[in-house]
Amino acid sequence: MSIPNVKFHQLLFYIGISLLFIGLLQFFNTFKELHEFLIEVLNGEYNTGDSDFDREKIDAISELYAKRMGMAGGLIGGAISPILVGAFIWYKKETFNIKKYCQSCGKFFDSMINYGTHKDKSLNEHFCSKCYKKGQFTNQELTKEQVFSTILAELKNKNIITKYFVKKHLNKLDRWKKHHYY
């Protein structure tokens, strides 16, 4: 999507919100008119003396209101998916770029584990200072298996479940991803 500054998921979200707004407006307007119509009926404003004619006329108007209510319901219902999908992608995109842990050794950033640096010494928020300095890995020969055994050496519990989760965690890190096409 090439609409300036608005991404597809944002567009989807805004379309959903607009549909919801239009649907709610339609719903309340119809409800208000229906209420007025009922008062008119109760006040006998549709009494012409010909009860069959009156009945038909009232039925026709009631049907029209039912249709309008149905349309409003459709708009509100149809708004839910774009809002949810848009909001979900939006949330994912916003949180995706913020790496909570080093994408090489898998350690969580905190006051002890600091960010690495780019070539120009600005912060690289994807790797920690131990793994990445001045635009390159401090240990270029490092393998995923070495990181795995280092983590295990630091852990008290080395059971099969812990190993499984450590492996899963490592496989998600940018440096150890098998491929980058998804």
Ligand SMILES: [Zn+2]
């Ligand atoms: Zn690291």
